[in-house]
Amino acid sequence: MTGIVEKLYNTGDLSDGELKALIGTDDTETAELLRRYADETRQKSYGKKVFLRGLIEISSFCKNDCLYCGIRRSNKDADRYRLSREDILSCCENGYGLGFRTFVMQGGEDSFFTDDFLCGVISEIKEKYPDCAVTLSLGERSYESFRRLREAGADRYLLRHEAASEELYRKLHPVEMSLExxxxxxxxxxxxxxxxxxxxxxxxxxxxxxxxIADLRFLQELQPQMIGIGPFIPHHNTPFAGENGGTLELTLRLLGILRLMFPKVLLPATTALGTIAPNGRELGLKTGCNVVMPNLSPVKVRKKYDLYDNKICTGEEAAECRGCLQRRIESAGYEIASERGDCIK
Ligand code: 5AD
Ligand code: FES
Incomplete structure (x- = not known):
């Protein structure tokens, strides 16, 4: 199996059969080699730098009904909130002072956030903080909306494809949404x-x-600048409450594979990874990840942005994620980058 890892490291690709074997193995020697090569590859592209993204969770209202997600519209027990323009700007002010140079506005698909509203907020952030990148993560919108938000100054957009297999996509989103x-x-x-x-x-x-494998092939076709993966974690108020969650081992194996397939991609060690293991994000960093997305949302709403159970960094003590993460990043042997952290060409 280590021969397959060598091939992936040297060529950046594998056949479907090889991928299947590598994804399915529980061999620890293979895992260690993959980790070592992933770290080497990330260091060739980005050195020891870790980019921070301040995550502002602007709304827990969502019109969709993804079976896995705690803020799905059918979850009548969800405690919903949305942030005001002033709330969002004060998160940015706080974040800028803490050294963040990217702000990510993330939320459910909430029609309250019109193009006019968002364009106003985006242009205000860009005007106040011209050295910062604005990332949006607000789900599917029209082409015209994406165009207007981009024109207002948005730099990046996170939209997980969730499943590139038609069949799996429909099992996770049986109503209304489409992979197409x-x-x-x-x-x-x-x-x-x-x-x-x-x-x-x-x-x-x-x-x-x-x-x-279909997900990896789709990513090869799309060639995104960022790839976000994390373990599925069941939420108690969803149809998937009783299902098993994703494992640390498989998530790390896939992070290593992604780093070798996409040497220059921005790869976050996600909050979900930090939720299933106390040192999950550190292990992610050591397996090719180079981005961390600390929570910058007001402490009073953090528990309400409740995508899955036991999410970390939602308590009062989490008001200051910056210091905690700095210690974690440095103890893992990496350093926080002070720039925006765009994808290298
Ligand atoms: N477990 C893990 N990740 C989840 N997401 C949504 N629900 C869950 C869950 N139960 C992820 C989705 C979404 C991102 C914002 O959070 O992939 O794109
Ligand atoms: Fe939020 Fe550590 S990153 S408390």
Whole structure:
């Protein structure tokens, strides 16, 4: 199996059969080699730098009903909120002072956030903080909306494709949503000049190795600047409450594979990875990740942005994620970058 890792490291690609073997193995020697090569590759591209993105969770209202997600519209117990323009700007002010140079506005698909509203907020942030990047993660919108937001100054857009297999996509989103529209959004975003992030959950219900290979092939086609993956974690108020979550081992294996397939991609060690293991994000960093997205949302809403159970960094003590993460990043042997952290060409 280590021969397959050598090939992936040397060529950046594998056949479907080789990928299947590598994704499916639990051999620890293979895992260690993959980790070592992933770290080497990341260091060749980005050195020891870790880019921070201040995550502002602007709304927990969502019109969609993804079976896995805690803020799905059918979850009548969800405690909903949305941030005001003033709330968002004060998160940025706080974040700028803490050294963040990217702000990510993330939320459910909430029609309250019109193009006019968002364009106003985006241009105000860009005006106040011209050295910062603005990233949006607000789900599927029209081409015209993406165009206007880009024109207002948005630099990047995160929209996980969630599942590149038609069959799995439908099992996770049985109503209204379509893989076709999701993909179209991603290609539109690229065309409009956004730096784009796609990705998927690891260990989602019904997901098998073939589905994961389809995800990797789709990512090769899309060539996004960012790839977000994290373990599926069941949420108690969803139809998937009783399902198993994704494992640390498989998530790390896929992070290593992604780093070798996409040497220059921006790869976050996600909050979900930090939720399933106390040192999950550190292990991610050591396996090719180079981005961390600390929570910058007001402490009073953090528990309400409740995508999955036991999410970390939501308590009162989390008001200051910056210091905690700095210690974690440095103890893992990496350093926080002070710039915006765009994808290298
Ligand atoms: N477990 C892990 N990740 C989840 N997401 C949504 N629900 C869950 C869950 N239960 C992920 C989705 C989405 C991102 C914002 O969070 O992939 O794109
Ligand atoms: Fe939020 Fe550590 S990163 S408390």
């Amino acid at each position: 529209n999701r993909k179209e959004c991603l290609f539109s975003l690229k065309e409009l000049g956004y730096q784009v992030g796609a990705g998927f959950m690891v260990g989602a219900p019904f997901q098998n190795t073939e589905h994961i």
